[in-house]
Amino acid sequence: MKIIKQLNLGTSLLLLSWCVQAQTTLINNIKGYTLDASGQHLAQFSALQFTDDKIDKLYQSDDNIATGKDWQVIDGKGATMLPGLIDAHGHVLSFGQSLMTADLVNSRSEQAAVKSTLVFAKANPTLAWITGRGWNQVQWPNKQFPSAQSLDKYFPDKPVWLRRVDGHAGWANSKAMQLAGITSSTKAPEGGDIIRDANGKPSGIFVDNAMALIEQKIPPLSIKQQKTILVKAMKALASMGLTSVHDAGIDSQNLAAFQQLSNEQQMPIRINAMLYLPSEGWQQTLAQGSFHSPDSMLNFNSVKIQADGALGSRGAALIEDYSDHPGHKGLLLHDKKSLNQYVNFAMAKGFQVNTHAIGDNANKIVLDLYQDAIKKHDSKALRHRVEHAQVLRIEDIPRFHQLGVIASMQATHATSDKNMAENRLGSERILGAYAWRKLLDANAIIAAGSDFPVESPNPFFGLHASMTRQDKNNQPDNGWYPAEKMTRLEAFKSFTLDAAYAGHQEQLIGSLLPGKKADFILLRDNYFTSEAEHIWQNIVLSTWVNGQKVYQAISK
Known part of the structure; x- marks a missing residue:
């Protein structure tokens, strides 16, 4: 019995040693760019070696690379490698929800926003509340805030709550306001505003802290x-x-x-x-x-x-x-x-x-x-x-x-x-x-x-805007207040x-x-040599975190 236990222990230790054996990977044939140790200057490389989750070495094109017999060697096929990009200010849960709610970002009028909401609602008939995000009245012909009335026509009995693109205002229909107990006598909380019509009646628009009046009635998500x-x-x-x-x-x-x-x-x-x-x-x-x-x-x-x-x-x-x-x-x-x-x-x-x-x-x-x-x-x-x-x-x-x-x-x-x-x-x-x-x-x-x-969240949109002060149509010419370009x-x-x-x-x-x-990421286009006007169009081929590939583009 003791011998069997010792054999099992030895086998377990052998298996454990095998499981944790370090994996070294080399990605070569790349156009690599990074900031150097000073953080001020650009360094270039043609191959990257890493073991498990840590970088071992960068290679130049004329370096002699002696690969180990157990190394994983990946041909980068001339792609550009950059450090993984970091977004210093985003909202992950809200973004995830935006993938699962009515998308109003490209709505060019109040009526178009209502239509998009209706299409979403018909595709999701079991939802107790219809939610969405992305409308921007500044992009509409009249540049005026929308009203509950335009939603009420299509949603008389189901509550609707649509956040503005910046998340600092929301648009409710009358059913949502009814469920929230909103009346003409409802006062806006400190740091918030309820937009009212000419008769003093809430129009359906709630700004900043006033949004909580509606949102507190929306069933919260479970942790699952x-x-x-x-x-x-x-x-x-x-x-x-x-x-x-x-x-x-x-x-x-x-x-x-x-x-x-x-x-x-x-x-x-x-x-x-x-x-x-x-x-x-x-x-x-x-x-x-x-x-x-x-x-x-x-x-x-x-x-x-x-x-x-x-x-x-x-x-x-x-x-x-x-x-x-x-x-x-x-x-x-x-x-x-x-x-x-x-x-x-x-x-x-x-x-x-x-x-x-x-x-x-x-x-x-x-x-x-x-x-x-x-x-x-x-x-x-x-x-x-x-x-x-x-x-x-x-x-x-x-x-x-x-x-x-x-x-x-x-x-x-x-x-x-x-x-x-x-x-x-x-x-x-x-x-x-x-x-x-x-x-x-x-x-x-x-x-x-x-x-x-x-x-x-596409960081190449931000990189393009930083350099050009232009939108994706590369307007205005030479950029908006171009003296502020990076x-x-x-x-x-x-x-x-x-x-x-x-x-x-x-x-x-x-x-x-x-x-x-x-x-790190591998890219179709070279960020450092592409024309500035095309930076926003770059395509990510693969994304690696902690030495693991977490995204791979589908080959066409």
Whole structure:
């Protein structure tokens, strides 16, 4: 009996040794690009060697490569290799839901949005609520907010809730308002607005904090449902060349869903989670401290706070009136006392604080609060961030570098907003808006993202917009306020090493150097030699995370 036990133990150890035997892979015949060890200069290579999840070596075209007998050798077939791209500001669950709800992004009129919603509803007859996202009244001929009446014609008995493209306003039908108990006497909460018709009756449009009046009536997703949606979203993001995403504002249940996926090794890309403040149980969650999964696929060391709304829905908080809406300055979503409480509580617990600020008033308030709180908690090393940093007073721009605060910005916001931004801001304030060059020249770090599903998560759309200040039709000629363009290398860095820095991961990912994680993508077109106007059209051939292929394009 003892002999049998010893044999079984020996066999088990042999099998264990075989299972954990390191796998070395070489991908050759590639056009590889990465930032060098200084993080300032571009390095090129023709082959990449990695073992399991770590990079071993980069090779030049004239290097003699002595491959091991057990190596896996892959012919890159001349494809371009870049470090995995990082989106520093997206919303993974919302993006996943957008793949499973009415898509209104390309609706060119209120009637077209209603028609798209109706098509979706007919294809999904079992849904208790019809939800959707993506409408943008600025792109419609009359540029006016839609109304419940246009939905009521087709949805008299089923509640409908459609979020605006920026997520800062929602459009409800009368059934949804009825279920929420909305009447003419309903008052908007602080930091929100209920748009009313000429008779004072709610029109169906709810802005910022007022959206909760409707959304609290929508049945919440279970953790099981969230996990299914999150995996679907992460796989779609991987197909676009994203190997890491900073999820900008989740609640504790969403965090628990990610933790379960991480424990089950079901996460195709890396997630840096930001807990939304305030959300249910946020103080208890922060009191438990930050955590990092052993494989660094899931990290939680930051929070997301929202100071104001969005420019398109005139919710961004401005110092002076909107140029196209006299008497209106936008919305602060929290009073200064509450905002100060959230910032200081998070910093005291050792969390990086990332605050959404779009209007110049919101940005000034956030920088002022940061300045005091960073000094109080000696927390400059935590690399606090302003999410969007969209409309800045010129005199506030140098404060980012002075305070060590990162500007987490989304280039496609500029190319999407260019048709309305100057109307909202006027010819003077626009000079501090989407001001990438002014920030870079003031030594600020810009971490790039998309704010998906507000914009497409495709990072090549952002790279194109960063370099050209143009939309996908390459308009306007020479770009919108072209003096604010980034160089090709700066745009690349904002989606790689600087985005990794914004997540405290620059020693792990963001460039392809020995000892770092094998997160990379193979591309059809060469980002560094393609014409700038075609950058957005690049195709991802494969995506690798932790040395594992998580996406492969289907050959045609």
